[in-house]
Amino acid sequence: MNDLREGSSKPAETHRRSFFTTLAAALAGIFLLPRRLFSSEPARERLRRKWGMVIDLDKCTGCQACVVACRAENNVPVAGPAQTQNDRGIFWMDMLEVSEGSYPxxxxxxxxxxxxxxxNAPCVKVCPVGATFINEEGIVAQVWARCIGCRYCTTACPYSRRYFxxxxxxxxxxxxxxxxxDVATRPKGVVEKCTFCHxxxxxxxxxxxAEGRELADADVRTLPACAQACPAEAILFGDLGSPESEVSRLARSPRAMRLLEDLGTHPKVVYLREAKWKE
Amino acid sequence: MKKWLVKLGLLALAGALGAAWGSFSFFRPKPVTQPIAFNHKKHLAEDISCKDCHQHVEEGVHATLPAVKACLLCHEEAKGSHPDEPKVRDYAKENREIPWIQVNRMVGHVYFSHSAHVKYAEMDCKECHGDMKEKEEAVTVSQVEHLTMGRCMACHEEKGVSNDCLGCHK
Incomplete structure (x- = not known):
């Protein structure tokens, strides 16, 4: 009501909106409260992880160790120079160059x-056979053999992160x-992609x-092959679902950004970069 | 004219059946010959458990095949009258392992952890491998009972274990 921008022009509207907001919050509270209070399986709730990755571009030296490590870890086939020249090379982890500014x-x-x-993965939405899906812990995965090779997903992915x-x-x-x-090889005619080294x-x-404890932040910090290979510790892995994890903390940093955020895909790979070049 | 057609049809059917049977037996895994005709029934009757020889089922992903030194715990001295029995000591004398041939292999796109099933889910070995207490001949073909995805998923569902594809598929 005392909002200077819109309150003065439409007091009744704001009043109604705040009433509805309160009502919705109260209703949501009623529905959520008993579950929170009487939840018999707190351990199961803890399992709802959301794996995510933070890549600090200010630390990255561009050495490409992550690209090589990923290739070796995940049995990514070598396409050969001729095929790669035709844009048919496969890179689960790729190094893109972004140029900024002009000559001097x-x-x-x-x-x-x-x-x-x-x-909100576009590739999952377009798959006509349900070969690709988002798993319980937020990993966009694929059952390799279920893919029919239609390549809708390679087209749908705004980041071109899928390879045929x-x-x-x-x-x-x-x-x-x-x-x-530990990683199955993919046959000819199917699409493949990064699996966050699941x-x-x-x-x-x-x-x-086996050690009788829960999976901790420290266990997964540099778990994927790319993160493990990174000499600058620019790539960190963790649970974006828990607010106190290291990746969640970094994702809240003012340096954090996601690629093509405006598309509403809600990526779980967060980049950190000081916006120094734009100054 | 019609009789001729029927005859041709029957011939084609017989041919197709023959080809199906032939390819089935052709692609079926061939039985192997183990270096020693190991009698599971006899050993299990001696109060030896599966885990004594197939070690690491409780700690690791894979169950193992027995090392010759495990056999020597009992077979250091001659025991019984089977012609294969002295072979154990021959292998040991030559400082060689018994070249058991592995018959159970998990397909390349499935991850199966023995420890998860044997230790944590407390499953009995025979639920997948059949009752070895009755097996007198050497193991020559895969000793896993129709392990289909439907069976895995039904049990996971029943026990409240995740049926996430990534849980088992690589």
Missing amino acids: DLQRQLTPIPCNHCE NWQAPSWPETMKNQLNP HRIRRAREKAR
Whole structure:
């Protein structure tokens, strides 16, 4: 009512709105309160994690260790120079160059971009066969073999983070015995993408279980292969669902931004960068 | 004219059935020959549990095949009259492991942890591997009972375990 911007012109409207807001809050409170009070499974609620990643561009040196580590960890096939030239290379973690400014003040920012694991993922919406989905913990995943190769998702993804296997996966002879047994290889004709190294999360969880404790922030801090390889600790991983985790704290920082935020995809990969170049 | 058609149809049907049967037996895993004709029934009757030989089922993802030193705990001296029994000591003397042939293999896109099922879910080995107490011959083919995704999911549902695809699929 005493809002200077709109209150003076429409007092009745504001009054009504605040009444409805209070009413809605009260109703929501009534519905939520008993569940909170009498919840018999607090441990199960704790399981509702939302995995997210924070990439500090001010720390990133652009060394591309994350790109290489991801490739080795996830059995990403080597497309070869000719195919890569045709934009048919596969990069679950890619390094994009963003140029800013013009000649004398030209700057380039190398930006590591994995799948953004959007909460409102366009790729999931367009998949006609339900091969891709958002799992219980917010990971945008795919059952490789269920993909029919229609490539709607590669088109729908605003970040181009999905890759189609144009040819049967192949590796140089010397790398064939280095394939990671924890990650299934994908056949020709299906789309593939970053999985936030979910196999590593599973392993960390089993380790914590064997030690009789909950999965802690410290267990997952540099869990994905890209984060583990980063020499500058620019990539951090964690639970965006719990407000006190390190990634949540960083995501609230004034330096935080998400890629193409205005599309409403709600990415779970948060970038940190001082807006110094725009000054 | 019609009789001729019926005959051709029957012939085609027989051919198709034959081809299906042939390909089925062709693609079925071939039985292997184990280095020692191990008798599960006899050993399990001796109050030895599965975990004594297939170690690490409670700690790790995989169950293991027994090392020769585990056999020697009992077979250091000659025991019984089976012709394969002295082989154990021969392998030990040559400082070699018994070259058991692994017959149970998980498919490449599925992650299955023995510890999660045996230790935490307290499942009995025979729920998947059948009753080995009755098995007298050596294991020559996969000893896992129709492990389908439907069966995994039904049990997960019943026990209140997550049926998230990423829980088991790689």
